[in-house]
Amino acid sequence: MRSGLIDPDVLKDLFQPFGPIVVRTMFGGQGIMxxxxxxxxxxxGVVYxxxxxxxxxxxxxxxxPPFVMTTRAGKEMGLNYRRMPEACYxxxxxxxxxxxxxxxxxxxAAARRPVPRPSRGGKPKASRAR
Incomplete structure (x- = not known):
């Protein structure tokens, strides 16, 4: 397992009182869904x-504290995540x-996201034989 990741089974056990979760590896870390x-x-290795x-x-x-990541350009960027309280462990x-x-x-946050608009077009047009 890569450094800084937590075994998905450990995370599932940790969050078991909350309900079933899915753990996905993403952007060098893990997303908990x-x-x-x-x-x-x-x-x-820190849960936010x-x-x-x-x-x-x-x-x-x-x-x-809030989660702050450093971009490839060296710029700090905050996301809307906070370190999980120690009592949760x-x-x-x-x-x-x-x-x-x-x-x-x-x-x-999901409720504030705009609803995706349907794409224009639909089925491709059939080409006409000449």
């Missing part, structure tokens, strides 16, 4: 949970609480 929606990620303006205060109160109730908070943030 429920019902096709990403609500957590792993980067350098989805956050937004509504959830940030709870993460700040627990001293959970020992306490099922904490996992349910914090994963639920992240799930709610992910649902709000």
């Amino acid at each position: 429920r019902d096709g929606l990403m609500f957590a990620l792993v980067h350098d 949970l989805k956050s937004d303006a509504e959830a940030d205060a709870a993460f700040t109160a627990e001293n959970c 020992d306490d099922e109730a904490s996992v349910r609480q914090w994963a639920g908070l992240a799930w709610s943030a992910a649902l709000r």
Whole structure:
């Protein structure tokens, strides 16, 4: 397993109190999904949970710093994820609480995304024989 990744079975066990998850390797880390929606990620062996303006205060109160990545150009870029509280590693109730908070943030973010427009065109036109 590559450095900085967490065994998917360990993540499934960790989030078991919250519900079934799927772990996908992506961008040098891992995405943690429920019902096709990403609500957590792993980067350098650290679990981060989805956050937004509504959830940030709870993460700040627990001293959970935001996820910041460095681009190839060397620029720092913040994403709406916060470090998972340490209590989640020992306490099922904490996992349910914090994963639920992240799930709610992910649902709000998904609701704000524009609905994809259907493509124009449809079936290709048949060519005419001349």
